[in-house]
Amino acid sequence: MKRDLIKDVLAATGRDIPVTVAGWVRTRRDSKGGFSFIELNDGSSFGNIQVIADEKLPNYESEIARLFPGGSVVVKGTLVASQGSGQRVEVVADEVRVLGFCEPNDYPLQKQRVSFERLREIAHLRPRTNTFGAVLRVRNALAWATHRFFQERQFYYVHTPIITASDCEGAGEMFQVTTLDLDQLPMRDGAVDFAEDFFGKPAGLTVSGQLEGETYACALGNIYTFGPTFRAENSNTRRHLAEFWMIEPEMAFADLQDDADLAEDYLRYLFTYVLENCVEDLAFFNQRIEKTLLETLTRLATSTFKRITYTEAVDLLKKAPVTFEFPVGWGTDLQSEHERYLTEEVFKCPVTVINYPREIKAFYMRLNDDEKTVAAMDVLLPQVGEIIGGSQREDRHDLLMQRIVDNGLNPEDYWWYLDLRRFGGVPHAGFGLGFERIVQFCTGMHNIRDVIPFPRTPKNASF
RNA sequence: UCCGGCGUAGCUCAAUGGUAGAGCGGGUGGCUGUUAACCACUAGGUCGUAGGUUCGAGCCCUACCGCCGGAGCCA
Numbered sequence: 001m002k003r004d005l006i007k008d009v010l011a012a013t014g015r016d017i018p019v020t021v022a023g024w025v026r027t028r029r030d031s032k033g034g035f036s037f038i039e040l041n042d043g044s045s046f047g048n049i050q051v052i053a054d055e056k057l058p059n060y061e062s063e064i065a066r067l068f069p070g071g072s073v074v075v076k077g078t079l080v081a082s083q084g085s086g087q088r089v090e091v092v093a094d095e096v097r098v099l100g101f102c103e104p105n106d107y108p109l110q111k112q113r114v115s116f117e118r119l120r121e122i123a124h125l126r127p128r129t130n131t132f133g134a135v136l137r138v139r140n141a142l143a144w145a146t147h148r149f150f151q152e153r154q155f156y157y158v159h160t161p162i163i164t165a166s167d168c169e170g171a172g173e174m175f176q177v178t179t180l181d182l183d184q185l186p187m188r189d190g191a192v193d194f195a196e197d198f199f200g201k202p203a204g205l206t207v208s209g210q211l212e213g214e215t216y217a218c219a220l221g222n223i224y225t226f227g228p229t230f231r232a233e234n235s236n237t238r239r240h241l242a243e244f245w246m247i248e249p250e251m252a253f254a255d256l257q258d259d260a261d262l263a264e265d266y267l268r269y270l271f272t273y274v275l276e277n278c279v280e281d282l283a284f285f286n287q288r289i290e291k292t293l294l295e296t297l298t299r300l301a302t303s304t305f306k307r308i309t310y311t312e313a314v315d316l317l318k319k320a321p322v323t324f325e326f327p328v329g330w331g332t333d334l335q336s337e338h339e340r341y342l343t344e345e346v347f348k349c350p351v352t353v354i355n356y357p358r359e360i361k362a363f364y365m366r367l368n369d370d371e372k373t374v375a376a377m378d379v380l381l382p383q384v385g386e387i388i389g390g391s392q393r394e395d396r397h398d399l400l401m402q403r404i405v406d407n408g409l410n411p412e413d414y415w416w417y418l419d420l421r422r423f424g425g426v427p428h429a430g431f432g433l434g435f436e437r438i439v440q441f442c443t444g445m446h447n448i449r450d451v452i453p454f455p456r457t458p459k460n461a462s463f
Numbered sequence: 464u465c466c467g468g469c470g471u472a473g474c475u476c477a478a479u480g481g482u483a484g485a486g487c488g489g490g491u492g493g494c495u496g497u498u499a500a501c502c503a504c505u506a507g508g509u510c511g512u513a514g515g516u517u518c519g520a521g522c523c524c525u526a527c528c529g530c531c532g533g534a535g536c537c538a
Contacts, residue, residue, distance in 0.1 A: 027499090030497085229538080
């Protein structure tokens, strides 16, 4: 069907021109002047087009008067300057063809406030609301901006595997993937015989593409992944999903400072991009969801993020004139309340914390010269918390081997990962960014379940 | 998984242990270039589930289910 996007119609400068728009009715108001106002939305923009449907239209009584929120129509008409005050233009209909009626008694989205909790139960209809339409458009813009950012900098997009049978990812609980009959498991010596399974050994859904990403960075220079990630943690918070999307760049010939620079450049790029390309949607979020959103994004788009070492962070927290629920001490991980204090109270901006104690970080992070800390970094955002976790990777074969052993891991499981250090190893670094968390931050949406179309969380995989 | 809160009309929420209510949405009528429209009338309920206490439970107790917030784990 040839149609005009409502976004383009609303922005059109011409008048008295023929247009065809198609979409879903948001609301209908009747005038006793002998016509109805129909507000139509097709998802192309936040705003609706107002359609004037005269009672002289042949299907006015039989169909147009029966249009309620949710009904779908195609309207052929003329774009004119609006006589009313709420909108610049409107469409005077020559024809309103109803594609699908929508019974108001059954349709859950009426002209009323519906809670986000309720909308999660009707996730197939919630994209028709103002909020979720805006979320999707911002999410789309952030995805597009991500590819643009890395492509402009000559990073290659690498597709790392979703299913992985390597036992060595180590980040969080894995979902198991199997074709075995769970009611009749093949047993051998008292244990499940995975030789019978599809891959001949236990397999799971990826919890990170990093290790595979490193192999491509150590051949092609700079790469990034952008794909689904799965964590079978029983996490019930507003910042966790069991299935989420993660962006993981990896740079060869790079150290931790390069890594932190990239992370900050990337975040600023995203903020700038949505500010320039999602004006209407962000204005809505700023008005209805988070009053400081535009001010915050605008400030951060050009700001330098605070960068401090873990040791400095601990000193700051020890001197803090507030009492924390959890004690602060060098050698323990920073608690949420500590991170929030740093970003929201001390610096009031994103904070990159670097050089954590080796004991609390992953085995693959590069040991610093002090031999007490590793070249790790976390980027913390106000409200959202940890959005990026990254590091310079341990590129010295013997030290990596030692770290693997010290962590109680089996070096044989990491033979190919160790090979990268045997054959022309180079310093390299990268990070992982939780895509939904950046969507949360850029929309001000409070719950991560409302920034992904169909959230998967413990006890919930509907739709 | 732990701590706290919540579950009542299609939706958002009220209701000292004593006859279940309002607003929005729907229907009918009125009014209007309207725009969260407005005014009047009207229909609409197994109070999350299962037990228990009580003369009597939406309200008190127990268990379970689900949702929300915080924590942990992390992105």
